[in-house]
Amino acid sequence: MTRLDIRPVPGIREIESGDDLARMIVDAVAADGWEIEDRDVVVVTHKVVSKQEGRIVPIPTEAAYRQLVENESVRIVRRRGDLVIAQTTHGFICANAAVDRSNIAEGFAVLLPVDPDRSAHRLRMLIERATGASIGVVITDTFGRPWRRGLVDVAIGVSGLPSILDLIGTSDAHGNELNVTQVAVVDEIAAAADLVMGKASQIPVAIVRGLNLEGSGRATDLIRPPDEDLFR
């Protein structure tokens, strides 16, 4: 039976473009007195990955910010006042096309990584090489939901674990086929990790231990294709 241990990784300083993020994570875990182990899932807020990749854009004015949101959007889903719900070049649908002005110096914005699944894969390879452990990596962002107040963290990049657990054909104790057949397990991992990271506490990395997931998926697997979308 699964029992989870979710730990924040403290002591990671402000990230700059070109930093060796994998090494910084491994060292921060060691400095905290433990080690990354086989089957650990390393959860990283996208902001540190984006900064490492240099995905920072100056926004001298409010108009420049609004222009940047338009540039990052391939489709505007809804617009009301200053709020834009847009589909990003990756396919994610979220507020302001994920252009973010928090946790960055004033006058700048952080974009998503160009290919977050690839960023997750690269980070996983580097951490695996440094530790010898076979791990998973989830890169997260914070999204709103149309009918529920408040925001939750979701997965935007995945490597080394399945993104969706498919229970099709699985039966319950009554012999009924389960009607919940596809669990967005990496979104649940992203949400769980956020509970120890927090928006204000400057902890950009957490490690989820105890999961026993087989397989591999990508965050883009989570994007609902247009023909399934009832809310276009």
Place this chain on the structure above:
Amino acid sequence: MTRLDIRPVPGIREIESGDDLARMIVDAVAADGWEIEDRDVVVVTHKVVSKQEGRIVPIPTEAAYRQLVENESVRIVRRRGDLVIAQTTHGFICANAAVDRSNIAEGFAVLLPVDPDRSAHRLRMLIERATGASIGVVITDTFGRPWRRGLVDVAIGVSGLPSILDLIGTSDAHGNELNVTQVAVVDEIAAAADLVMGKASQIPVAIVRGLNLEGSGRATDLIRPPDEDLFR
């Protein structure tokens, strides 16, 4: 700094109407060799609460099922083929108005509790009386998302903890006000707990230890009011 321990509660048998669910949870934890402690959050899938409350309806035919979904809906949000996205009497927007045919004998469906926040409060009072611990309770269901494939667990009943963490006025390390101001923390707790419960493993209860949340909220706080809803 927060570190979480999330444990499944094994050994809870099939629930029947009138069962003492609080006592069963406390006994199952004791049988597993540990105890519920102050600040633990007890997460329970709504199905066992609904069964305990006798919220079971016979559905002899497919037509009876479809009728039941209509009865449980106050508003149909979208309809395509057999899929109905509806707003329940509580205000939640979800598939089939949360009428569920899994984990119940064939020919029957399980409805949501009449007032899940009240159910959470009652369960919390009974567990607190039995253990002497001051706890939180979250009752969950499994919802889809318009633009993301796969389902995640969310909170539909809350007692003894805040449902939303409001960070309005909080600044990041750069002195910027956070643009993520409201975190749906009970939804993140529901998602985290689902990672150890699982849909097929018949574990309806998990306990999240290590959170340090002050305040109290209700799951109905999470329902976005119509004037904020861009997708009506």
